[in-house]
Structures are given as structure tokens and as C-alpha cells.
Amino acid sequence: MPYLTKRSAVRTTDGITTLDELARHLADAARIELSTIPPYLTAAYSIKTSGYSQWAQGLSAQRALIGIAIEEMLHMALVRNVMAGTGCEKVDGTPFRFYDNVPSYPGDMLHRVPELTLHKQRVSTAAVEGFMEVELPESMVVQDSKAEGDTYRTLSELYDVIGKGIVTLNDQITWNQDDAWKRQYLRGYWNQWGGPPKPLPVIDRGSALDALYVIVEQGEGAPDEVEDSHYQKFTRIRDGLYGIGVVVDDNGRQKFTIDGDDAVWPIMTDATADSFTGPLKTLAQLSDAAYSYVLALLDELYLTPADDPGPHTPNPTSQRYALERGFVAAMQGVLSPVAGILVSTPVGRTGKNAAPTFGRYPFGPKPKDDLTALCTDAKLLAAYPRLGGADGVLHQISLLPDIDLPGN
DSSP states (O other): OOGGGSOOOSOOTTOOOSHHHHHHHHHHHHHHHHHHHHHHHHHHHTBOTTTTGGGOSSSOHHHHHHHHHHHHHHHHHHHHHHHHHHTOOEETTEEOOGGGGOOOSSEEOTTBSSOOEEOOOOOOHHHHHHHHHHTOOGGGSOTTOOOOTTOBSSHHHHHHHHHHHHHHTGGGOOTTTTSGGGGSOOSOOOOTTSOSOOOOOOOSHHHHHHHHHHHHHHHHOOTTOSSOOHHHHHHHHHTTSSOSOSOBOTTSSBSOOTTSSSSBOOBOSSOOGGGOOHHHHHHHHHHHHHHHHHHHHHHHHTTSOOSSOSTTOOOTTSHHHHHHHHHHHHIIIIIHHHHHHHHTSBOTTSSOBOOOOOOOOOOOSOHHHHHHHHHTOHHHHHHOGGGSSTTSHHHHHHTSOOOOOTTO
16 A cells, blocks of 8 residues: 555644654655655656757756756755754654655655645646646645645645744754764755755754745745745746757747657556566666665665765765765666666557656665666666666666665
């Protein structure tokens, strides 16, 4: 059963009044942010690049989608920073791990009213309008609609509840216990297709509220915003202002649209590794493993204090620095190229292509070993030789840091 549909209540009748309630709310917020990333990236990867959006002037739809997905990773990190700064890193006695909370699709967003189902699917007007509902601004909510009990109408409502809970519990929170900020994600962000905000160290009530504000501002926007919100960017993708090609028709309009088939791969919806057979299934498992490795690496990062926490003085020999670099390298050097092969590969005679699967891979104690084993499968390399080579996926995996996954 998809995890998105059954979890602890995100809202309490009288607000958040205990640290346990705050921990559960923050965990749900992290799960919600995590749940948006596969749909956004799947839509982005479904857009053909060579000869199409690769050469589009300005901000193309694909670049906008990838930028938004990366900002959702920033939101995940900000929520996790709040968890660390407040000491709310355990939920019902269990340490929170991204790797343990990989969502399944289709799945309903946690506690959302009206219900909103997320899919991993090709980009289209319908898909983008669904994304707009995810990032719906508070100002656009129908005023006579109500969110009661364990429900919310917008992400802003959710974060408002969390923010008020932090204010209420301020005197009970042991802020930045044991220099927790050294375990938080603090480096300058790598998002060349998004906005300027970077991870914030959470050390007190003010910085925690600042972190929550950044999440809301980037998603639905704010009166003093300095960049377009996710909602605005999705609106422009839907309206064709962020295009997917450079060719125009006789009337000067873009020839290719997000609803056409010329520049968008016909990928399967909500594909899983079990949707395929043979080497293609192994490739999908590699996709799962690459995504799961990214999440497990983030979990390891939050257990590894920085010996050089300053933003401008990284120590290239430290394990923490290796984890931070590995996070980016796994996304760009492994997950993205594997997704590119999947979306361009037809699935038998179905008329559909494969798709990145974003599932939870059952790692052993050494995730990098599992990644290597999958990518060195003889039948896989024979079917998809692009995975090898001097700068292929296999080489990129060899450069990733080793991480431990105890208890699996």
C-alpha cells in the first residue's frame, strides 16, 4: 500500500502541544516534500532534449521542472535541518530516514483536502495542472472550504501549523543540542536552474521559522518574493511560455507543445521495475538503486558532523565533504543518465517507452556494492553499452563514496 495514504495525523485539534507531535508533523512534511520529487523529475525526463528543448532560448520547461525538483530537495533538507535543530529526529521512538519513506505511485498526498493523487507520468497540461494543485497558494483557496482534523488545503497551512507549534514549544526545545547544526545540510546549493535560497542552519526559533518561510515562499510565493514561485513556473509551463523546442510554425507559435508527441517521449505511467523484464528490468532496478542511494546518502550525511562547517572552507579529505559531493554526483552522473536511457527505450509492442521508476531498492549493508553489481550485469551492459565507457554510469558509480546501511 502506498505510504502516502496512511500516516499519523498532521494536524491536531488544538495545535501542536508536545515535542512528539512536532516530530510527527515534521516527518510528514519531509514525506510530502519527498513525494513531489519523482513526479516532477519524471515529467522533466519525458521531454526530449537533443534538437528540442536543449536549444530553447530562456528557461525551457525541462530546465524549469528540474530546477523545481531540486528546490524540493532543498525543502527536504530544510525540514530535516529543523528536525535536527529542534531535536525532533525520532518519530515514535524511531530515527527518521528518507530511505525508509520512499513513496509509491499512484498515491494520495498526505492529509490533503480535497484529495490529490500524484502520478509519475509524461509532461502534459493535465500533469502540470496537478503540480499546480500541489503548490496551490493560500490566496487561491475557496474561502468556504474547510480543513479539519488531520487535513490541510495547502502546504502553507501545514507549515503554519508547524511554525505555531515551534513558537508554542520554544521553551521546551533544547535548541542545537550537541552542536546539531554541524550535522545539518549547509553547503552552497547546486541549483543552476532555480532560485538563490540555500540551506539554512537551524539553531533557534527564528532560524527555524526562516527555514519554513523559504519553503512556502518558493512553493506558492510570497508578497516580497524575489523569484518566481513553483506555482508561477508551472503556470508558465502549462501556458507554453516555457517551451520544449525552438521550432515555430507559420504563425510564429512554438510547433511543439507539452501535449504533443513530437518532443515528448511516450513513457509509461507509474512504472515500477516489475513493469519490465530482462535487461530492461535490471536497468529499472538500477534506477531504483540510484535513487535509493541518494536518499541513503542524505541519511548518512545527517549522521556525520562536519569537521569544517564553514561554507567557504571545505576539507576535501573529510567524509562529510565526500558525502556532499557524492549527493550531487549520484543525481547528475548516475540517476539522470539512467533515466535518459529508460525514457528512450520502447517496451515491446506496447507503443510506450520505459520510465524512471523511483522505487525503494532493498540494499544490503553496502549500497555502493549493490549499485556496482547491478551496473556490471553482463546482460545489462550488452543491451545498454552506454552505461560503460570512460565516463559512463559505471565509472561515475566507482567515484561515489561508500556508505553504511546498518539494520538492513
